Amino acid sequence: MADDLKKGLEGVLVAESQLSSIDGDAGRLIYRGYSIEDLAEGASYEEVLYLLWHGQLPDAGELESFTDAMVAERAVDDAILEAVRSLAEADETPMAALRTATSMLSAMESESDVDAEDAEASLRKGRRITAKIPTVLAAFERFRQGEEPVAPDPDLGHAANFLYMFTGEEPDDVAAETFDQALILHADHGLNASTFTAMVIGSTMADVYSSLTGGIGALSGPLHGGANQDVMEVLFEIEESHLDPRDWVEQATDEGRRIPGFGHRVYNVKDPRAKILQRRSEELAETGDDTWYEITTTIEDYLTEEKGLVEKGIAPNVDFYSGSVYYQLGIPIDTYTPIFAMSRAGGWIAHVLEYQRDNRLIRPRARYTGPEDQTFVPLEER
Structure with missing residues (x-):
């Protein structure tokens, strides 16, 4: 039984999680016990992030503190923006630009010397990444349109602020609410390919920047994102x-x-x-x-x-x-997958930190199908 081949890990249980559950026959998705319908209709993306990261929905005071902390992390260092400008001028794809910029964000990390075993520090890093990804994506789009980036607006929520930075115009209520719902709907979805990739990297106790960069790379493939x-x-x-x-x-x-x-x-x-x-x-x-x-x-x-x-x-x-x-909503089609990543970053962080709490290095095996008993021939005789 242990040698049964499960291509693509089909049906293989590799972890336990309290984050999300999918009932494919009933068409049901829950985050920590809450139906996706209730969250999409009644919560904001910031509330869903708090739920995924902290295990419960925030009260008003907790949400205000959490939102303020996210807003304070939105700005991106000028060196990162100049790198993003170079990527736009080189006609890089938005998804590849996001992957590169996310990795570069670690260079400006104030807690870079903190070990990945410090879960609270990893969560703070994850919050910084999640807050900055919209700024990076919006700046990339502005640069490739020949425009300068629009600074984040601290008075706007996560979703509305992204649309504002992206288009240069504050969105109306329908657009902001629609985009906020879209972020909620894509925030988590079990152990899909990108989430599993982020978890595999996290299981080595690499930092959260490495996990998210890997998740973005996995999402970029046409069989997953796009x-x-x-x-x-x-x-x-x-x-x-x-x-x-x-x-x-x-x-x-x-x-x-x-x-x-x-x-x-x-x-x-x-x-x-x-x-x-x-x-x-x-x-x-x-x-x-x-x-x-x-x-x-x-x-x-x-x-x-x-x-x-x-x-x-x-x-x-x-x-x-x-x-x-x-x-x-006026979003170019080659930015759809990066927006997927912008939302799913919250889920990737939640899964990595959850797995690391009871960590075991993820190390599957492959069945060897190559030749046996080959005779080595010295280089001068080949």
């Missing part, structure tokens, strides 16, 4: 084709193409996060362009009702609606 960008590119293609979305999907599936945003490694029914973002997409469509909402809902209805994909365990996931929501 599906919402793929969805938006398909929506562009459908609009440009002038075909009915149903006809386009039929043609695409006949050609063997996969429709991005459908199906999930864990969910067998519609992703609960997709339901929430669908409602937000509809709200944004009511005050702006309804093209993307109409196309996505038409595709969903066609594939679920006429093609019966739900009965086959294939339903819309969070990416199917997050792409169009971000686009309606």
Whole structure:
């Protein structure tokens, strides 16, 4: 039994966690016992961070102190900003720029000499990273648009401040609330590839900067992050084709193409996060362009009702609606995955610190399938 091969660690339990739980058959996601629906509707991203990091929702005083501490850490050193400017001028991708800048942030860390076994210090470092990632991402976008960065606004929440720094304009309430919900929905999701990567690095007792840099690297792969960008590119293609979305999907599936945003490694029914973002997409469509909402809902209805994909365990996931929501907020599609990382940083930190409390170096085995008993031949005789 110990030698059974589990490709991709499918179904293998490697840790216990109190952070999040997914019921793929019921379409249910909880953070520390709270349903994602209740958190998305009633909490802010800062409250969810506090919940993930401290194990309970904050009261008013705790939230004020926590928010003030986050706000105080938003500014990024000029040396980091100049490096980000260089990356933008070199036409680096936003995700690669974020990976590089996150690693560089450790150079300015005031507690760099504190051992990773000091959990409180690691949490403070994680808070600093989480507060600074929006500033880095917004500055990168401003630089590549030929503009100077916009300084953080201490009067705005985490989500609204990012949109302000990113666009140069304070968002309206609908945009700020929508983006805040999107951050909450992406904050954690069990032991996905990037979270597991961050945990593996953390299990060596490397610092939290290393764990988050590794998590960003794992998220950058097309089989993990980036599906919402793929969805938006398909929506562009459908609009440009002038075909009915149903006809386009039929043609695409006949050609063997996969429709991005459908199906999930864990969910067998519609992703609960997709339901929430669908409602937000509809709200944004009511005050702006309804093209993307109409196309996505038409595709969903066609594939679920006429093609019966739900009965086959294939339903819309969070990416199917997050792409169009971000686009309606004015966010370029190549920034979607970095925004995913901006949100998931909170979950990565929580999982690393939770695992390190009862740490055991993560060290799986591989089954050897190479040759045996090779005869060594000296270099001069080969």
